[in-house]
Amino acid sequence: MTIQQYMMELGQQARMAARHVAVADVALRNAALRGIAQLIDNSRSDLLAANAEDLARGEANALEAPLMDRLALNDQRIDALIASLHQVAALSDPVGAIDNVRTMDSGIKVGQMRVPLGVIGIIYESRPNVTVEAASLCLKSGNAAILRGGSEAVSSNTLLGGLIAQGLASVGLPKTAVQVVSSTDRAAVSALITMPEYVDVVIPRGGKGLIERIANDARVPVIKHLDGICHVYIDSDADPEMALAIAVNAKTQRYGTCNTMETLLVAEGAGAHLATILAAIADEGVEIRGCPRTRELVPAVQHSATELDWQTEYLAPILSVRVVDDLDAAIDHIARYSSGHTESIVTDNHRRAMRFLREVDSSSVMVNTSTRFADGFEYGLGAEIGISTDKLHARGPVGLEGLTSVKYVVFGDGQVRG
Amino acid sequence: MTIQQYMMELGQQARMAARHVAVADVALRNAALRGIAQLIDNSRSDLLAANAEDLARGEANALEAPLMDRLALNDQRIDALIASLHQVAALSDPVGAIDNVRTMDSGIKVGQMRVPLGVIGIIYESRPNVTVEAASLCLKSGNAAILRGGSEAVSSNTLLGGLIAQGLASVGLPKTAVQVVSSTDRAAVSALITMPEYVDVVIPRGGKGLIERIANDARVPVIKHLDGICHVYIDSDADPEMALAIAVNAKTQRYGTCNTMETLLVAEGAGAHLATILAAIADEGVEIRGCPRTRELVPAVQHSATELDWQTEYLAPILSVRVVDDLDAAIDHIARYSSGHTESIVTDNHRRAMRFLREVDSSSVMVNTSTRFADGFEYGLGAEIGISTDKLHARGPVGLEGLTSVKYVVFGDGQVRG
Numbered sequence A, B: 001m002t003i004q005q006y007m008m009e010l011g012q013q014a015r016m017a018a019r020h021v022a023v024a025d026v027a028l029r030n031a032a033l034r035g036i037a038q039l040i041d042n043s044r045s046d047l048l049a050a051n052a053e054d055l056a057r058g059e060a061n062a063l064e065a066p067l068m069d070r071l072a073l074n075d076q077r078i079d080a081l082i083a084s085l086h087q088v089a090a091l092s093d094p095v096g097a098i099d100n101v102r103t104m105d106s107g108i109k110v111g112q113m114r115v116p117l118g119v120i121g122i123i124y125e126s127r128p129n130v131t132v133e134a135a136s137l138c139l140k141s142g143n144a145a146i147l148r149g150g151s152e153a154v155s156s157n158t159l160l161g162g163l164i165a166q167g168l169a170s171v172g173l174p175k176t177a178v179q180v181v182s183s184t185d186r187a188a189v190s191a192l193i194t195m196p197e198y199v200d201v202v203i204p205r206g207g208k209g210l211i212e213r214i215a216n217d218a219r220v221p222v223i224k225h226l227d228g229i230c231h232v233y234i235d236s237d238a239d240p241e242m243a244l245a246i247a248v249n250a251k252t253q254r255y256g257t258c259n260t261m262e263t264l265l266v267a268e269g270a271g272a273h274l275a276t277i278l279a280a281i282a283d284e285g286v287e288i289r290g291c292p293r294t295r296e297l298v299p300a301v302q303h304s305a306t307e308l309d310w311q312t313e314y315l316a317p318i319l320s321v322r323v324v325d326d327l328d329a330a331i332d333h334i335a336r337y338s339s340g341h342t343e344s345i346v347t348d349n350h351r352r353a354m355r356f357l358r359e360v361d362s363s364s365v366m367v368n369t370s371t372r373f374a375d376g377f378e379y380g381l382g383a384e385i386g387i388s389t390d391k392l393h394a395r396g397p398v399g400l401e402g403l404t405s406v407k408y409v410v411f412g413d414g415q416v417r418g
Helices: A003-023 A026-042 A044-060 A065-071 A075-090 A129-140 A151-170 A186-192 A208-217 A240-252 A268-283 A292-297 A327-337 A350-359 B003-023 B026-042 B044-060 B065-071 B075-090 B129-140 B151-170 B186-192 B208-217 B240-252 B268-283 B292-297 B327-337 B350-359
Strands: A098-103 A109-116 A119-123 A144-148 A178-180 A201-204 A230-234 A261-267 A287-290 A318-324 A342-346 A364-369 A386-388 A396-398 A404-415 B098-103 B109-116 B119-123 B144-148 B178-180 B201-204 B230-234 B261-267 B287-290 B318-324 B342-346 B364-369 B386-388 B396-398 B404-415
Touching (some): A003 A109, A003 B350, A026 A075, A026 A151, A044 A065, A044 A075, A075 A129, A119 A129, A129 A178, A230 A240, A230 A327, A240 A268, A240 A342, A240 B404, A261 A268, A342 A350, A350 A364, A350 B003, B003 B119, B003 B144, B003 B178, B026 B044, B026 B129, B044 B075, B065 B151, B098 B404, B129 B151, B201 B208, B240 B364, B268 B287, B268 B292, B292 B318, B318 B327, B327 B342, B327 B350, B342 B350, B350 B364
Parallel strands (some): A230 A261, A230 A342, A287 A318, A342 A364, A404 B364, B144 B178, B230 B261, B230 B342, B342 B364
Antiparallel strands (some): A386 A396, B098 B109
């Protein structure tokens, strides 16, 4: 059997399973999630043994330390996995509700019912806990899933896939509702993203390179999250203490996350506060790269920001800083360099706050708070499969609702069209 | 300049114009729409002359009669165009509203603001009125548009494009907010659907072949509408008179529309009414093709339905009919053969009605009414750019809201993440 045939078989099975999961009572879907949690708890030693195989192979392949860390499971991480399954089970059912019902002049009543998408393909790297998180969100939202993890985690993922299948079967759901791709061949990914007859949407999670490659080659819709070049703009009417607290938090609370500030924009009129703000950020060990006006205002800034800095997601303790004339110049800079992820304005001026909200075209736009809040849990979604920088379908943090669609439902009493 | 360069130039201009249109007050956008209506009214003779060129070329190229009819403008159709511009201007503004605002435990307030998509590419055939309809819906929803009509209508479309640009400029909006592609080269379409940096979504309107080709080659999201193989299922508990009225209306009110019934499914238990229903439909001049059980129950049915009939969108006075055991068999038939457009059940049984609504996976699912109601105007959307059989982003009739997205807006008071 070729990889293409194997993937097509997974696709056909997923399509069939999706019909069952879509109409399964939420009690059954929750029972499956809790059953999987129990099975994982009962299989800790097997799971750690499988993970040890992955780690040994990673060591033999000289995998870098951060990747090894993400690959590793331990009892604490297994606890977190189990807890996340119970959390998802406790969320309210995202499907089946009928909203927006209105009665038309013809007499028909038209509403929209929230429904699962069908079959979701998820492509991810190294962290084996994604296997369980993705499976649980797809299942809770009434979808079938095909999961393709990284080759480095294949032993852990295969074992987890087996436990998930067992959990599904134990409540009478088709075990093919969640399938872990066993092939580590890249051709499996190529097949997964080019089967619109079996796969309704693909969600890649990983580095920019992976996501761009998938978006480029896919023949099915992709919910994607590219980079986060996030900005904070300190307006001339900003409260200085608030500006300080937000800028420090947005840059230094964590460096490797996509909602971390990478460029600080400061209005000329707020220039008097800049030295204090940059000193506080530098104190945390952050390298500051300033535009000429920044370096003039704050001579302690030794590095010059270049054109390339405005385009860079550092994911590291580096910050580029630009002094701009006013709100218009800030919005222009953001329009040119932002990746459309998250931007925040600090201001006490209502009209400028509302203009920023309206005119900045990013998935999250904020007033007087830290970009670090751009997160599914902080937004009350209860879960997050990723943060979409696309505009269609789902934008910003994607929770259970992003894994669903709607259909029109029409209630008549014999009406016909005249 | 190559076609690619020309299209890239249109794309860049559209991207720049989109920023202006997105933040333009609705009063300005409405003034542009009313201005375009006035300009069209003032240019009737020019428009009819340009259209005459298209018609002459069509005749020289032996264009088929239905296409010639769709291509033709006359005073009545120009009146309808003008009226549609005023109608769109009268609709409420689809962008800018903030919904779902909730306060989180952290103190931030999180909501969603409805925003334009950006740049919309529309690809369509023959009917020059689509140029004005598409431009008006994109403009009203705050988007820029690139319109690529069929080569057969190039003279009419170019003239209309000029009037639209004039109307935009007259209120101070960039005239590049709506651009009509002047090249009739197919390479223009290939370029339009492969510029994700300039085009946010493409909407093809036309035959199945055109849409499949575009969906296959596109590198930008596509809102597409494939075929409509719509079903009516008459349950054993259907009211006979209601079943008769709905079946006749769904098949015979119009034959060429995508929401017309193509296959009638009848429960064994409703078989007693089948002869009356089929006689009424045949009386309208419809050819009936029946499964063996249908022909046994109604010997007057002379044609046999084959496997191919269940897969066919006739768009013609032909109906395939199948007698099925029960609701489960009807749902199975629909899952297998429906194009996911619109299906309706006729029944007085509440539980079966609700099961049909829940389990049938189509963009519109109906109870006790005619599939012919699946339409943006009948659903109260005020306008319709098409009917999406996709699941992501927009599903079913697509009005102004389908041409928008949301972004998260976050209101803080200095909160930082802990």
